[in-house]
Amino acid sequence: MSNNPQRQLHLGAFLFQVGHHVAAWRYPDTDAHGILNHDFYENFAKTAERGKFDMIFLADTLAVIDRYQTSIKHTVTVRPEPLTLLAYLSGVTERIGLAATVSTTYHEPYNLAREFSTLDHLSGGRAAWNVVTSGRDEEAHNFSKSKHPDHDQRYERAREFVDVVTALWDSWEDDAIISDRDAGLFGNPQKVHELHHRGPEFSVRGPLNLPRSPQGRPVIIQAGASDTGQHLAAQTAEVVFTAWQTLEEAQRFYASVKSLAVQYGRSPDEVKIMPGIFPIIGATEEEAREKEALLQQQVLPAVGLSMLSASLGVDLTGYPLDGPLPELPELEQINGGKSRFQLVADMARRENLTIRQLMYRVTGARGHRTISGTPVQIADQLEEWFTQGACDGFNIMPPYLPGGLEEFVEKIIPELQERGLFRTEYTGTTLREHLGLVRPPSRFESNAASGQ
Template identity: 50%
Template sequence: MRRKGEMKLGLYLVQAGYNEGAWRHPSVPAAGGVDVDHFAHLAALAEGAAFHFVFLPDSPSVVERDNANIARVGRNDSFEPITLLSALSSKTEHIGLVATATTTYNQPYHLARMIASLDYLSRGRAAWNIVTSGNKFEAANFSEENLPDHDKRYEVAREFVEVVKGLWDTWEDDAFVRDKKNGIFADTKKLHLLNHRGDHFSVRGPLNIARPPQGHPVLVQAGSSDAGIKFAAEFAEVVFTAEPSLESGKSYYATVKEKARALGREGDEVLVMPGIVPIVGRTKQEASEKLKMLQSYTHSDVLIETADRWLGFVTDLRSVNLDSFVPESLPQTNFIQSRQKVLLALAARQKMTWRQLIRLISDSRGHLMVVGTPDEVADAMVEAFDQYAADGFNLIPAIVPSGLKDFIELVIPELRRRGRFRSGYSGQTLRENLDLRRPLNRFTPAA
């Protein structure tokens, strides 16, 4: 695959928006988290604009520490991703469907079967966002007191993904002949037991669903720690990352591609798609006023809780002088190490106080945030694309549906005018639309 002149776009699909105060805005459906029609509407908007995929984040736990904060956030009533995307598969035709699922608290066989099923339900549009659990409250939901060590989680994930890919290959593409005349449903010469025995999993196979339409559903990965970059270079076909500056984005992009090549992969087999949080207005002042309104809806306790969590629970910001400068380093966390690093680097570059960093985390979590006109948003995206800091972006609206509509109505036409985004779909499957090759079955002679 050669890098074309058009960027890829995904939609980070959240019920109210990325800003912590978005759920309180009058335009946001109060019960959107459990309203399939709300999510279908967002997916339809993205599909109408020819986005490549919708991306559903997930954590199998409530992530806030106490009831005071649980009471004020608007996200703990939402669907599990694979279930919701299975429903959306019947309400969409072209757009890819990316489901987040953790390797820390799942079993490979279950997940291989569910993602393969989603690929069939969507006729080849499924993808799996591979994560290792990064929130400390998940462990207690799965009979454990603490999360495994950060690097240990990636060690388990590596074997987990190899097992899943092996299970997807246990039937060759044409193994199910379904010959009614001769009474032969499956050609067992094209059946291959996995018989995996590793350090963490023992899985015989075969999978009791045919090989997915895409061969393997697209593998997406979100993680930028040293272990996460190594994992991305080995397995990921799409990488979702937080890169708030052009220079850090270029460095990350080059590192991931270089490590992928060192493992025998082509650099363009790995698409780097950082997040972008655009707040778009027809004027700069209009965009700024939209942000200020969202900020006015966010309680100070929620601001501090969110910052403590994204910094890895190594701070207690309720007890610090918020007008003091953020230190250059904090204790290493066992949770999301890469995001702590990104946030501290951003604070150091901009000489932020704690108060400023806390507000930034609420607004963007360290992703690239552009508050401005359609030209200004398009400028930032095109510059990152042309300077090889991104192959495309995951759009993270601060509020939905209005923020998504603003982007589609104001920024998409500008990107198309500059020849940087497509006007329609080029293939049936997500792989075809992302220009990714369909993998051969490891068990066939051709492979």
């Protein structure tokens, strides 16, 4: 049983194609055609809501990534636009949060603020924005750029981007709409504020052409684990998605981000840390191992090598699969996902993995932690991380769909509920309420109250 039954896990259901395993589409229990079927997405959302998850989460990439000419041929590269999909899912669900990834590198603050505010209004306060900076030259080539901006430049843009977006969400005070028909008064101009923002990246007058949404502001999520990413998360994020292999690594990250949040004048409870978990569930350990082996058998070596090469920034084709990794570039040479590069490289060194062994770790959990076993064994490991200061919850990454999520809801959720670690019913209606986050006041309302 949990030592602190009052504190409960937060859970996200991470929707990724037809499952997180790169060969999920070849697995016998996968709906391989679901990626083009609205019923597939509706079933996913309703299953997660039945399990009382805090949110469903959609990642995104603004390009087809096929550097080693294997992805289009052998893997699923189809990705629906997340905000459009979540707008649809808001109409077939009632409580579950709706989180989408949108890049600050290839969008504008005004459009993004308007889109997420609309989703928050339509859903009754369930929207969340996962702030990313993009990481690939292929994305740059789709937006009239020859080269991807460097890491630090992307994060400086992201910091200013988030500040502008949150100011736009605040630009209408909560009581700005009067709607007095008899007097002919719709809004109070004194409570609708222009930003007049002028910064290195953006010039935005404002205000937004939408009033404040049910949550005040949609929840902000961030996923960077580099030093720069941690500072951005501690300063701006309310949920942090991350990837760690060991309890000790996760504990260090958890303590670091919470401490940085305090330095930025925030309470540690204002930032929820949720590492990704790739669960393989069996009635017995042997059944779980057999499931994992069957998934790995569907991986073509060329696909695994291309994924690993992309993660490490080194072309591994031509190296012996059962040999060691070649020398890797230094971290400062990586201009894409620095934290993911570091995680995969550290995993290889720590466990002395061959290229083949490391390849299979990436094709499954994509650098996140794999937990394989019975429902009790998986719940034990989730409880250990939660109670030992490593996280506030988890982003669950089903290996294949729909069965991978259904198994988690039917077998793991009841085990967590029995331990007092997870809700049995929703107690709120907004995502902020699920996460235990306060509804922030408009910054302009705060300034007016203080006489500024």
